[in-house]
Amino acid sequence: MFRGSMVALVTPMFADGSVDYDSLSKLVDFHVANGTSALVSVGTTGESATLDMEEHCEVMRRTVEMAAGRIAIIAGTGSNSTAEAIALTRCAQQGGADACLLVAPYYNKPTQEGLFLHHRLIAESVDIPQILYNVPGRTVCDMLPETVSRLATIPNIIGIKEATGSIERLRDILATVPDDFRLYSGDDATGTEFMLQGGHGVISVTSNVVPARMAEMCDAALAGDREQALELNRPLEGLHTCLFLEANPIPVKWALHQMGLIPEGIRLPLTPLSEQFHQPLRQAMRDAGAIS
Numbered sequence: 001m002f003r004g005s006m007v008a009l010v011t012p013m014f015a016d017g018s019v020d021y022d023s024l025s026k027l028v029d030f031h032v033a034n035g036t037s038a039l040v041s042v043g044t045t046g047e048s049a050t051l052d053m054e055e056h057c058e059v060m061r062r063t064v065e066m067a068a069g070r071i072a073i074i075a076g077t078g079s080n081s082t083a084e085a086i087a088l089t090r091c092a093q094q095g096g097a098d099a100c101l102l103v104a105p106y107y108n109k110p111t112q113e114g115l116f117l118h119h120r121l122i123a124e125s126v127d128i129p130q131i132l133y134n135v136p137g138r139t140v141c142d143m144l145p146e147t148v149s150r151l152a153t154i155p156n157i158i159g160i161k162e163a164t165g166s167i168e169r170l171r172d173i174l175a176t177v178p179d180d181f182r183l184y185s186g187d188d189a190t191g192t193e194f195m196l197q198g199g200h201g202v203i204s205v206t207s208n209v210v211p212a213r214m215a216e217m218c219d220a221a222l223a224g225d226r227e228q229a230l231e232l233n234r235p236l237e238g239l240h241t242c243l244f245l246e247a248n249p250i251p252v253k254w255a256l257h258q259m260g261l262i263p264e265g266i267r268l269p270l271t272p273l274s275e276q277f278h279q280p281l282r283q284a285m286r287d288a289g290a291i292s
Contacts, residue, residue, distance in 0.1 A: 001158070001182060002072060002099065002131075003200045005218040006038040007031055007207040008045035010249050010256060011059055013265030019055065021062060023262045028066040030261065031207075035215035036071065039063065040101055040203055043076035044138065045249045050267040056088060061095035074203075078103030078133060082118050089126040099129035101161060101203070106139035112147045123154045130156055135163035135186055145169065149176035161186040161203050167193055174198050188240040192233040195221035206239050208252050209259070209290045238284030245277040254278075255285055 009031075012023035031039060041063040042048045042056055051059065060075045067073050075092035077100045079085040089100050104110075105118055123130055132151060136142040142164070151157050162169060163186025173183060184201045185194035191202035195218060207214040213236060221229035243251045247270065254273035256262045266272060273281070285291045 001180075001200075002038050002074065002184075003182070004037040004222060005035070005207050005211065005215040006040060006074070006184065006201055006203045007036050007211060008040045008043050008203050008205055009063070010208055010253055010262065011042065011046040011051070012256075012262035013047075013267065014263050015265050017265055017267045019051075019059060020263055020265070024059070024063065025066045027256075027261060028063065028071070031211050032067075032070045034211035036207060036211045037201070037215070037218075038072040038074055038098075039067065040074045040076055041097070043101055043133075043203075044103070044135070045205055045208070045252065046076060047249065047267055047270070048076050048078075050270070053084075053087070053091075057091035057095065060092050060097060064096040072098045074099045074101050074131065076101050076103070078105075080105040080108050082121055085118070085122050086125045089122055089128065089130070093126055093128045097128070099131060099158070100126075101131045101133050103133040103135060104139045104141045104143050106141065109141055112144055115141070115143050115147050116150055119151050119157065120154060123151075123156050127156060129158045131158060131182075131184070132160040133163070133186065134160060137163070145172040145176055148173050152177040152181045158182055159184060159200070162194075162199075163187050165190045167197055170194055170197055170199055188243070189237070191240075192217060192221050192229050196224070196226055196229060205243050205248055205252050206236055206288075209239060209243070209255050209285065210236060210288050213289060236288050238280075239288045239290075242277070242281040242284040245281065246273060251277065251281055255281060255290070258282070258285070259290060
């Protein structure tokens with residue numbers, strides 16, 4: 001079962017917006033070497049909204065190929081179209097992904113019953129482990145604990161990435177789901193406390209930049225060592241904040257470019273990080289040990 005530090009991986013791009021597969025391969029190796037437990041391919045941080053279906057499937061497939069069994073691959077296959085989500089989830093399964101991450105349908109604002117039926121149909125249509133993803137700040141749709149509880153009874157729905165940043169929400173879900181249902185934080189700023197309070201890991205943006213430090217912090221938190229986990233998290237707090245100074249993945253792609261890991265490409269409507277945020281993010285990277 002997936003646990004610990006999992007990275008919401010960026011999709012490296014050249015200046016013209018085309019995917020840089022050589023840099024993607026280097027990122028996969030970077031995370032294997034630094035103790036990341038799983039990669040999320042083509043999630044929000046991977047610019048899923050700007051990749052077409054063919055590109056989306058190709059990036060997922062090639063990430064699995066690059067990983068070569070050394071690290072688990074969770075494919076981002078969510079959509080606000082149920083049919084499209086099923087098609088992407090089938091692509092991920094055919095490409096060899098270990099599981100899929102499905103964001104709650106965005107923009108069309110479904111009811112709780114609509115959320116249940118959407119995810120149930122995907123789970124019934126494609127026999128691969130699936131992780132729900134609740135991020136109301138982006139989707140304008142909040143999957144409530146009672147809906148999560150209903151979906152948790154479906155055998156191949158194995159967990160949720162909960163990105164509200166609410167520890168109370170974590171407790172509410174834990175109280176209503178089976179013991180083997182997994183809860184992952186989607187909010188770096190509260191991820192340490194989330195794990196100390198019973199969560200099983202974090203699907204992280206910060207892990208792109210300091211994977212070894214995030215892995216160490218997650219290990220301490222999952223072992224229940226509060227003092228050590230908080231101590232390890234303290235130098236990372238600036239990054240947790242500064243990587244969201246503009247919409248994700250704008251800051252994290254800038255940071256990785258500064259580290260020499262990827263080109264500076266990003267697709268419209270996203271734009272490069274505004275100059276006013278360069279210095280605070282650079283300082284946060286120094287504080288976290290990402291650069292000298």
